[in-house]
Amino acid sequence: MRLAILGAGDVGRSVADLAGEYGHEVVAIADSTGASINPDGIDVERTLERKGGGSPVGTGDPEDVFETDYDVLVEATPTTLGDAEPGFTHTKRALEADRHVVLANKGPVAERYAELRALEDESAGSIRFEATVGGAIPVLSTIEDSTPHAVTAVRGVLNGTANFILTRMAAEGLDYEHVLAEAQDLGVAEADPTFDVDGTDAALKFVILANVLADGGFALDDADVTGIQDIPGSALDLAAEDGRTIRLIGEATRDGVRVGPRLVPENGALAVTGTRNIVQIETKYAGSLHNSGRGAGGPETATAVLSDVGRLPEL
Amino acid sequence: MGNTAGAGDESDADAETDGGVRAYTVRLELVDEPGELLRALKPISDNGGNLLSIHHERGNITPRGHIPVEVDMECPPDRFDDIVEGLREAGVNVIQAGAERYGEEISVVLVGHLVENDLSETLSRIEDEASAVVLDLSLAAPEGTGGVASARVRLAIDSGRTTEALASIRSIGSEKDLAVVEPLLGGDA
Numbered sequence: 177m178r179l180a181i182l183g184a185g186d187v188g189r190s191v192a193d194l195a196g197e198y199g200h201e202v203v204a205i206a207d208s209t210g211a212s213i214n215p216d217g218i219d220v221e222r223t224l225e226r227k228g229g230g231s232p233v234g235t236g237d238p239e240d241v242f243e244t245d246y247d248v249l250v251e252a253t254p255t256t257l258g259d260a261e262p263g264f265t266h267t268k269r270a271l272e273a274d275r276h277v278v279l280a281n282k283g284p285v286a287e288r289y290a291e292l293r294a295l296e297d298e299s300a301g302s303i304r305f306e307a308t309v310g311g312a313i314p315v316l317s318t319i320e321d322s323t324p325h326a327v328t329a330v331r332g333v334l335n336g337t338a339n340f341i342l343t344r345m346a347a348e349g350l351d352y353e354h355v356l357a358e359a360q361d362l363g364v365a366e367a368d369p370t371f372d373v374d375g376t377d378a379a380l381k382f383v384i385l386a387n388v389l390a391d392g393g394f395a396l397d398d399a400d401v402t403g404i405q406d407i408p409g410s411a412l413d414l415a416a417e418d419g420r421t422i423r424l425i426g427e428a429t430r431d432g433v434r435v436g437p438r439l440v441p442e443n444g445a446l447a448v449t450g451t452r453n454i455v456q457i458e459t460k461y462a463g464s465l466h467n468s469g470r471g472a473g474g475p476e477t478a479t480a481v482l483s484d485v486g487r488l489p490e491l
Numbered sequence: 492m493g494n495t496a497g498a499g500d501e502s503d504a505d506a507e508t509d510g511g512v513r514a515y516t517v518r519l520e521l522v523d524e525p526g527e528l529l530r531a532l533k534p535i536s537d538n539g540g541n542l543l544s545i546h547h548e549r550g551n552i553t554p555r556g557h558i559p560v561e562v563d564m565e566c567p568p569d570r571f572d573d574i575v576e577g578l579r580e581a582g583v584n585v586i587q588a589g590a591e592r593y594g595e596e597i598s599v600v601l602v603g604h605l606v607e608n609d610l611s612e613t614l615s616r617i618e619d620e621a622s623a624v625v626l627d628l629s630l631a632a633p634e635g636t637g638g639v640a641s642a643r644v645r646l647a648i649d650s651g652r653t654t655e656a657l658a659s660i661r662s663i664g665s666e667k668d669l670a671v672v673e674p675l676l677g678g679d680a
Binding site: 331402406407408409410411413414415417418420422425427436437438439440446 | 598599600602603629631632633639640641642643645670672673674675
C-alpha cells in the first residue's frame, strides 16, 4: 500500500521508518508546517534525518498531501478533544476521496464516532484505529475477532504514566508528588502530566472501546472519570495489608464508561507494574481474555498502525 | 408407586424441617488468647444453637494476626439472627454468617479528612444506607488527625446487593468530600 502520513511526531516518524519492512511505501509525510511528498516514494531515511536535525519535515505544502496518489492516510496528528480537529477533517477528506484511513489519533474516534462511521458508509475506503487503544496490544482486533456483540465488557489499565506512579508509590511507600517528580525525570511522565493522571487519556481509550461495543453513542463527556492525584501513599499501604493494590482501571460496556482508582488483587492479572498496559476482554461464551504489553511508544504504536494497514482490502 | 406412597414420607420430611433446624456456618476471627474460643461459642449455645463442628485454623493467621475459626451449627431459622447478634455483642468478629445473609464481603478504601469529617458517623451511614455490616476498619493518618487520612473498611453485604451498596457508599463519599476507592467487580479480576 502507498501511505500518506499526517503527523511527524514519534508515531508518524516510526510508521515511516518501519513501513518498508512491512512491505509498504511512503509517498508523503507532513506535519503542520511542511511536507515531503514523492509519488514514487519518499526517501524516508533522509527525511527523518532532516526532521531530527530540527528542520521542517519537508518544503512541500501539507495541503498537497491530499492531492497525492495514496491508498491509506495515516492520521497521526496530536489528539485533540471536543471537535477533534484537525484530525476529523483529515479523515473526512480521505474518505470522501475513497481512500482508507488508519488513525493513531484518538480524538475523532472517541469524540465523533457516529460521524466517522457515516462517512465510511459513503466511501469506498474503510477506517481502522487499532493504535488508538493500548499501543502495540491488539485490543480492537481481538474484539473484532470475537465479534463485538459477544464481548460484554472491557476492563483494564491503559495509561502507563498513572500505572507507573501507582506502582512506585506502592513499592516505595512514597507519596504522589514525589513519585511524579521521579517519573518526570525518567521521561515517563510529561512536564504537564494532567491528561494522564486525571484519567482523561485512559477515558478516551475506554470511550473508543464502548463505541466499538455499542456501535457508537459515546464521547468523553459521557464517561465517569476520576484521576489518581488524590491517592495518598497510606491508601496503598492499607490496600496492601489486605493483599490488594490500587490501579487506575477503566471499564467499558454498552451502558457506559468508567475510569477511576480501584482495588484489585495484588497478584491478579490487572495489577500490571510500571508502564505496562493490560486489558481484560470479557466474552459471553469464552470467559475472559487478557492482552498485555506496551501501550505506548513510537515503534510500538506504529506496529499497530501497520497491522491495520495489513488488514485493509485493496482499493 | 409414586402417586400414593410418597405422601407419608413427605410429611415426615416436612416434620424434620418445619419448625425444626437448619444448618449454618459462621466464620469468626479470634484473638489468640486462652479462653477466646469458649467465649465465642457461648452465645451460640445460649441462643439455642447446636454445634456440629468447629474448624479452628491455627497456623492460618489473618492479616491482623488473628485466627480464623469456622463453626458449623444448627438452629431454628428464627434464632440465627439472635446468635449472630449475641456473637457481636460478645465482641467476637463475625466475618461471615450463614450462606445467604452476608453472602459477599468487600473492602473499600476511603481517602480524605476522615477524622475531621466524623469517621464514626461515616461508618454508621454506610451501615444504614448501604445495608452493610462493618467487619473491620484500618485507619492510616500519617499527617495526624487533621490531615488527609485513609481508611480500609471491610464490609459484609447481602448477596447480590454489592452494586447497590457501592453506589450508596459513593454518594456518601461525595457528600462528605471523601474519595472512595472501590473494588473492581466482574470478570475474574
